[in-house]
Amino acid sequence: MVKHKVFISFHHGKDSEKEGGSLYRTAFENHFGNIFSTIVTQSIHDGDIDPDLPEKKIKELICKHYIKDTKVTIVMIGPxxxxRKxxxxxxxASLRSHPDxxxxxxxxxxxxxxxDFLKEDVDHSLLPPRLADNLATGFASLHHWTFDPSKMAEHINGAVQKRKTFYYDDSRPLLSHDLDTKERVDAKP
Structure with missing residues (x-):
């Protein structure tokens, strides 16, 4: 089995432990750490990147300091x-071309x-809008949490293959602030 370098994107807030790590992120690392070459879990926190920088610079900094050389970004989706901006x-930033x-x-x-955990039809307005856009193009894939290493490896390998065969959609401007439920953004049709 080919081992891929993956980046974990998650919301630090409501699902966090006292030390600041996501419960599910930690469970993911502990349970699946042996099926990847590297799991990058250093996510962005307030103050890490100046939100007033141009979008291009923000993406460049994220690529350089967080997701460099990763093959897949796993977005852990809680309520x-x-x-989350x-x-x-x-x-x-994950949608930028990498060295390969x-x-x-x-x-x-x-x-x-x-x-929507374990539901067949997931409400896309409850997903990060940029993720929903890329589900619509076929570039991204969506699955439910599992402890099955073979299923997780299958999901990762599928995402690696899609990066070479599907077009992505990064046309939205970056979020300038965290959205609340009243500001929920629907996916593009």
Missing amino acids: HTYG YVDWEIS GYPSGILGIILPDHK
């Missing part, structure tokens, strides 16, 4: 992830505390 920024000429594949994982 409050859809409108840093998750949006990380997805957008391709962007990172995007894999959304619906967590057990999400309203």
Whole structure:
């Protein structure tokens, strides 16, 4: 089995432990750490990047300091992830070409505390909008949390393949602030 370098994007807030790490991120690292070459879990926090910088510079900094050389960005989707600006920024930066000429594949994982966990039809307005856009193009894929290493490896390998065969959509401007439920943004048709 080929081992890929993956980046984990997640919301630090409501799902956080006292030390600041996501419960599911930690479970992911502990359970699946042996099936990847590297798991990058250093996500963006307030103050890490000046939000007043031009979008191009923000994406450049994220690529350089967070997601360099990753093959897949895994977006862990809990109940409050859809409108987090840093998750949006990380997805957008993942869509930039890497040294091998391709962007990172995007894999959304619906967590057990999400309203649509294990539902066949997921409400795309409860997903990060940029992720929903890329589900619509076929570039991204969406799966539910699992502890099955073979299924997770299959999802990762699928995302790696899609990065070379599908077109992505990064046309939205970066979120300038976290959205609340009243500001929920629907996916493009």
